[in-house]
Amino acid sequence: MATTANAYLGFNGKCREAMNFYKGCFGGELTLQTVEGSPMESQCPAAIHHHILHSALTKGELVIMGTDMVHQEHVHGNNISICVNCSSEEEIESFYGAILKGGEVLDRLEERFWGAMFGVVVDKYGIRWMFNYEKKK
Structure with missing residues (x-):
């Protein structure tokens, strides 16, 4: 394991x-x-x-x-992020869009120089989410 x-x-x-x-x-x-x-x-x-x-x-x-x-008392901050490595373009778009509801875009979902789709959202609970999908070459 x-x-x-x-x-x-x-x-x-x-x-x-x-x-x-x-x-x-x-x-x-x-x-x-x-x-x-x-x-x-x-x-x-x-x-x-x-x-x-x-x-x-x-x-x-x-x-x-x-x-x-x-x-x-829990204080919302930027000291934690959850990085979700997705298995497809459809999955990353679905997850990113769902978490965004009631939240805020920090970095819009788009293709990046390292060959992956990537985006960052703070959800409605103040949690920072990083979404990554490594496209197959």
Whole structure:
């Protein structure tokens, strides 16, 4: 098994909403574990029992994880990007367009000097997404 990296995103009570949005964009299987019913339940105030302790969206080798359980207020910034390497031109256009809904283009999707289609979007949750499709030569 190869070593891989994935993003683990922190949300302030919007994890379920965000992860369902990402599932709508990429497809795949989404698992959500709430605080309620977990070993953490007795250690947490009742007001956050509906929060997401851990979530994972998987589609093939694409893995995105998220949580509402952050030790400090989550601040949106540019310190994290998720790079999605796509398998076709149709896929990159679909993913880029879906994530863009309610978001902002930082770098429009177009062919680049390195021979790939590439674009960057900040989604409506403040997460930066880089999309890349290496065209076959």
